[in-house]
Amino acid sequence: MLLRITPQHPYPLHNSAATRRLETSAAQRLAPHTLMQRAGLAVARLAQAVAPHARTVWLACGAGNNGGDGLEAAMHLRRAGCQVAVTWLGTPETSRPDALAAWQRAREAGVVFAHGPPDVLGPDDLCIDALLGIGLSGEGRDRAPSQALQGLLNHLHSTSAPVLCVDLPSGLRADTGQFAPGLEPPHGPPRSARHTLALLTLKPGLFTGVGRDVAGDVWWDDLGVDLAGEPPCAGLAAPPAGAPRAHASHKGSFGDVAIVGGEGLLARGLGMTGAALMAASAALHGGAGRVMLALLDGGALQVDAMQPECMLRRFEALSLDSLTVVCGCGGGEAVREVLPAVLQQSRRLVLDADALNAIAQDPSLQLRLAQRAGRLGSGATVLTPHPLEAARLLASDTRTVQGDRLQAGHRLAARYQCAVVLKGSGTVVAAPGQLARINPTGNGLLATGGTGDVLAGLLGALLAAQPEGADAAGFHAAQAACWIHGATADRWPVGRPLTASSLARALHQPCRGATWKQPQPIGRHQIPKSSNQR
Known part of the structure; x- marks a missing residue:
């Protein structure tokens, strides 16, 4: 067939x-x-x-x-x-x-x-x-x-x-x-x-x-040949099923997401608040009930005129134990100070970018990360490294990581006892005890600054919406986020530049009940048209 x-x-x-x-x-x-x-x-x-x-x-x-x-x-x-x-x-x-x-x-x-x-x-x-x-x-x-x-x-x-x-x-x-x-x-x-x-x-x-x-x-x-025996x-990865929202729901029904990142200019003169803003936008457009934004290092933003739905918070004002936290987007050096509390207290957690770099350099943070699985289960945490960040977390190098991406994903999941999204061409999603998935969506348009922050924010929204106590919450949310993120780029209008902020605003989830076309065998009378047909 x-x-x-x-x-x-x-x-x-x-x-x-x-x-x-x-x-x-x-x-x-x-x-x-x-x-x-x-x-x-x-x-x-x-x-x-x-x-x-x-x-x-x-x-x-x-x-x-x-x-x-x-x-x-x-x-x-x-x-x-x-x-x-x-x-x-x-x-x-x-x-x-x-x-x-x-x-x-x-x-x-x-x-x-x-x-x-x-x-x-x-x-x-x-x-x-x-x-x-x-x-x-x-x-x-x-x-x-x-x-x-x-x-x-x-x-x-x-x-x-x-x-x-x-x-x-x-x-x-x-x-x-x-x-x-x-x-x-x-x-x-x-x-x-x-x-x-x-x-x-x-x-x-x-x-x-x-x-x-x-x-x-x-x-x-x-x-x-029957493959059932092997x-x-x-x-x-499969497309997410999606679900219509019940009429009798409210903003608290779909989880609260806190974006922690966006180092300001105060310490190093290297402002990266945009990364946190894009993650927050993606969390909102990904369906989170409420999104809070905690900028680091004296970030001076008072309100995001483009995204006024975001609620600004000082980090110390966040109730981490009731939130899904997305930490690290544009976090710079400032994220190191908040990571111990984030790892210890967050109910659910997505770790990205500078948070991963800080963990890779600090054995005490690595220990705290590994201990989360014992308290909350492996489904409560998701790492989203690109190949260089993955190499740092594995004390390896990018050539080794890229040389066998499936193995690298498994090694990360086993070492840190959580779900892992190894980004790149054919993003790998792995988790302890789970059959790894390769995401089939996405293209080269995503090779632009900020799209990883969008993925992290979307993942935070989908993780927040997972049922309480679900063992594989992080694994399932990661698969769905990667598929939606890539599919949004796949349907991008030809000739229109893709920017991370526009990608975040274009995110949407499939609705439950949508009929996906099942694959059909190509028979003698089912020949597709060819581009070289004259």
Whole structure:
């Protein structure tokens, strides 16, 4: 069953080890070559769906099973009347039985084999990347790629023709969303439209790290294999259900949020009140019943003319034990003074930005943070680090964090016994005892100052609205906040700059009862329109 993956539906994610176990188990139950034949047919069907009028289809096929999938697809495309050319890095003498059988079928169908791509490939053609898939145990992991492989990878990356990747973009690690050493793209993002057909399972690397950029539109075919016996390593976050507000409710029904941050000019001459103001705006537009704003270091704001609903408070006037506190947005050095009380007294807590940096540098604050879980449960606290802040909290470095974002999220959640939002491309949400989620929404428009403050404020509002005593309150609120935050950017008007303050005002939650379109299989008569259709 061929599905297009969209943010409107959650999906299980399986790592490469689980995928290989499923593949081995299925191969033992099925007739020889069945999985490869199913995979090749799925690739051919999707190729015709995304590029129904392609003049030429060029397939770059590796020597392993991924290449065999490509050879099977070439056979089907040739039989369908397509002009097909294949560059194959394997040989009949060294091929595995499945790939050898696929090569023989391709030859019998009249597929043309060539040493390289056709001389001219453009937007009206199609390239199929069937070089490596998850097969990185040889070339690309322990040694530099061959000159032939590197040349094909460079061409696939730089071509102006659309590219359909079989299982994974070649060189991308299935589990991490990072390229294997020596297989990184030579320059910049891909020049042309990208599609990836994940086979058997969806891999986490397609949805985080650089995977989101190089995979493009992701499709999935389970090849008729039941995945129920293999637990996933993570999942794609689902859209929040939302809920209409009862008529018999009041402002106290939806929680009180206090924003603590926004260092003033007094101590260092570095005013950062804007960060706290944007977090407060996001909390209001995210549905909080009441929002209080406690600026630090003598912040001189008397009233926010753009957001008069915010109630100004001195920090010492806050009743922390009855509030959901968002602490750290623009907090600077001033946040260190209030952190002991915030960690000790806050009922629910979102820690962001400078609060995280202060905790990373102070073992006593780390101890207080860990002790919160014992008193209030792991659902009462959420950390929202970007990769550098995560590295500081783990006494590590950003390369290690980004090298395996899922593992970094799990390590943070285990160390501090709370929910964690590891921000970035494919934001990871992790918590003790929970299956991690990768957020499928958001785009590069969010790469601007203040959007993280907006996420923290929105998260505070959603955390405040969680049922009292919910064990996974922070985990569920974090998933919902990340999804809404990213979805708001996804529907941003083309050509209109996104600023954090405008993002905060545009936030909204889905209403309960809204019908999300369930994924539908792509059949013979359900071919989507293609951008290269003439």
